[in-house]
Amino acid sequence: MEDKCCCCNRIFSGISNRNRTIQSSFVSLWGENYVAFFSTCRLLFYTTQISVGLWFLTKPKQANESQGFRDRQGETLFIDARNIGSMIDRTHTELSAEDIGEIARTYHTWRGKEKDGDYEDQPGFCKSATLEEIKDNDFVLTPERYEGAAPIEDNGIPFEEKMAELPQTLYGQMREAEKLDGVIRRNLEMLGYGE
Known part of the structure; x- marks a missing residue:
């Protein structure tokens, strides 16, 4: 690889033995050159319905003051973008300019670009992991293994109090369903399709 080369490649997702062997070989061979692993949202590409994983590699991860990069040796960024984007039709998802901007800002802040702010791990979206963490996770290179679950919003x-209200809501919906079943039965009988 050239000193300033950056490339991407579709990765094998999952944790089968075959994938684990391939991924551990890649980590052994290119480990210090990994920059980021990125899982896309489903239905983003026209040729596959599954989310796609991308690997980004680069050789220089040392600090570079002239470009504003911090020292990232021994670190790899994982971004899980499976939950962003909007459905544009029933078979395709599209990333908005804001979605793409969020991903780019996350990468740039992780690299150390001061103009983009300070990087922070965000549960459910991104995590900066060490090579040791990758080895501890059996070389599984899917972002969701590292970034964790997004926090649940507390209303x-x-x-x-919620549990006291939920059964009442459910029982009300069940009563409504019984009424609707009766209406449907009568309508079917009027049309000659009764039991």
């Missing part, structure tokens, strides 16, 4: 209603 401020205590659990006990």
Whole structure:
């Protein structure tokens, strides 16, 4: 690879023994050159319906003051973009300019571009992992293995209060379903399709 080369490649997703062997070989061969692993949202590409993983590689990960890069040796960025984007029709997802900007800003802040702010791991979206963490995870190179779960929004209603309301809501919906079943049965009978 050239000193300033950066490339991407589709990765094998999953944790089968075959994929683990391939991924551990890649880490052994290119480990210090990994920059980022990126999982895309489903239905982003016209040729596949699954989310696609991309590897980005580069050789120089040392600090470079002239370009504003911090020292990233021994670190790899994982970005999980499976939950961003919008459905444009029933078979395709599209990333908005804001979605692409969020991914780019995350990468640039991780590299150390001051104008983009300070990098922070975001559960459910991104994580800067060490080579040791990758080895501890059996060389699985899917971002969701590292970045964790997104925090659940708390709407401020205590659990006990929610649980007191939920059964009442459910019972009301069940009563409504019974009424609708009766209406459907009568309509079918009027059309000559009764039991």
